[in-house]
Amino acid sequence: MSIKKIRTAGTGFVTGDGQPFIARGINMVCKDKFMDYIGEYTSEDFRFLRDHGFNLIRLGIFWDGAEPAPGVYNDEYFLRLDRLINMASSYGIPVFLDMHQDLFGVVFEDGAPAWATITDDCEHIRTGLWSESYLVSPAVQHAFDNFWRNTPAPDGIGIRTHYVNLWKHIAEHFKDNPYVIGYDIMNEPFPGTPGAQVAEILGAMENAAAEAANSADGAVPSSPFDDPEMIAEIVSRIMPVTAAFEEEFLNPFYDEVARAIRSVDSETLIFIESNYFANAGIPSAIRPPMNPDGSVIPGIVYAPHGYDIMVDTDAYDEGGTDRVAFIFGSLFETAKRLALPILIGEWGCYPNATTAQKAQAEFLLGMFKEAGIGNVYYDFSHIRTGILEVLSK
DSSP states (O other): OSSSSEEHHHEEETTTTTTTTOOOEEOOOOGGGGGTTOOOOOOHHHHHHHHHOEOOOOEEEOOHHHSBBBTTTOHHHHHHHHHHHHHHTTTTTOEEEEOOBBBTTOOOOSSBOOGGGGOTOOOOOOOGGGGGGGHHOOOHHHHHHHTTTOBBBBOOOOOOOOHHHHHHHHHHHHTTTEEEEEEESSSSSOSSSSHHHHHHHHHHHHHHHHHHHOOOOOOOOOOOGGOHHHHHHHHHHHHHHHHHIIIIIIIHHHHHHHHHTTTTTTSEEEOOOOGGGGGGGGOOOOOHHHHBBBOOOEEEOOOOOOOOOOSGGGGGOOOOSSHHHHHHHHHHHHHHTOOOBEEEEBBBBSSOOHHHHHHHHHHHHHHHHTTOEEEEBBGGGSSTTTTHHTTOO
C-alpha cells in the first residue's frame, strides 16, 4: 500500500485508504527571488484553506532556488520547503510540487538560474503584457532552444541534464513524505523559436479578420478568437508546429525526467503538462512517459492549464464562456486520448472577481463537475476576494 495521501486508480484518484478523491485545489507560487521563493505563508493561511474546503496545493518550486550553481543544491531551500509542507500537512492538506517558470528564468522573469540561461546574445524584448515576450523575444526563445538541445552549462554538462538530475535529487528528498503526492515536471513548457512561427500565424489571422470585418461593413475589426471558423483555421495552422515540438523534444524530455524520478521514487505521482499553446486550446501531441522498453511509466497524471486568451488584460474583466468552453473541451479530448487521470493544474486568475469573471468561474466549475475532474485554482494571492464565494460552493 502506498504511503502517499493521494494516488491514482484507473483514470481517477483515491485517498490513501482507497476513497474517491476529487481535487479542490489552490496554487501557492511565490515568484520572488528576494523572498527565497518561499513567501510569507503562515499556519493561518493553511487553516483558512482547510476551513474553506481546499484539499490540495500546487506548490511552486524554482530551479534558481534549488540549484544556484551547476550541480550545487541549496539545502536551506529544501529545508524551508519542508517547513512549508509540514504546515500544510498539519491541516491535512497534501501538495504537489510545481517546477515553475515564466519566460524561462530569472534573467527575464522566473524559473531557471542565470547560469542555465543561454541566449546566444539575442535581444530580449519586453512587452506590456508579460506573456507576449514568449512570442517576440529572441532571447527567451533561444534560452528554451538551448535547454531542449541540452547545450552545455559552464561546467560542461548539458543544462537539460542538470534539470533532470535536479528532479532526481528532489524525488530523493521528498519520496518518503506522505503529503508530497506529486511532481509537476515543468510549468507550461514553451517550444522556443517555433513560438515565432506561431506569432506569425496569429498575426496573419488577425490581419485577415480585420480585412474581413472592414470589407463587410466598415465595422471595428473583429477578433479571430471570437469566430469559430477562424479558430478552426488557427488550430489547423498552429498544431503542426506545436506537435512537432512535442514529438521531437517534449515527449523524450518527459521520458528522461520520469525515468530519473522512478529510479529513486516508485510511488509519488508525476504530472505532465502540454506545451504552452495548449493553454489556449491548441490540441496536444504529448504521450505518457515511457520506459526504454516502450512500457508506460506508472503513476502519470495529465495536468493541463487553461485560460481565456484575454487573461491578464483589461478585457478579461468581461470574460464570457464560449472561448473557455472550446479550450477546456480540447483539454478533455487530450485526456481521453491519453487515457490518464486528469487534473486541471491552473485555471482562473480572477483577481478582480467581476460579475462576468465569477460567471465564467461558475461555468467552468460546472464543466469540471460534470466531467468528474478536479481542479487547482490560480492562485492564492487573490483568494480573499469575491471569487472565494464561487470556489467555496
